[in-house]
Amino acid sequence: MSITIEKLYEGKLEPLKSIGKSNGEMRRIGNLIERNKCKLEEMLDNDEKEIFEKYVECMDEYMILVSEQAFCDGFCLGARILSEAVSGAEQLL
Numbered sequence: 001m002s003i004t005i006e007k008l009y010e011g012k013l014e015p016l017k018s019i020g021k022s023n024g025e026m027r028r029i030g031n032l033i034e035r036n037k038c039k040l041e042e043m044l045d046n047d048e049k050e051i052f053e054k055y056v057e058c059m060d061e062y063m064i065l066v067s068e069q070a071f072c073d074g075f076c077l078g079a080r081i082l083s084e085a086v087s088g089a090e091q092l093l
Contacts, residue, residue, distance in 0.1 A: 040052065
């Protein structure tokens, strides 16, 4: 069995935890989002804060789903490219 597949199965490989860590632009934007969120919360009254927190929770859930779908789509695309590359190599032989 593939070492990568084993690590993924055993939970030792978690691609989503490393997303953006090496990308300075993503880190910068993430910090900006958090800073602006804090500033906005300071300006809201209790009722508005409650609505805003519900909005943030929905956006967090949405981003999880988008990330999961992007991972699955990327994996399928990579598998398709690999399959075509192997088929093309077989035709050359």
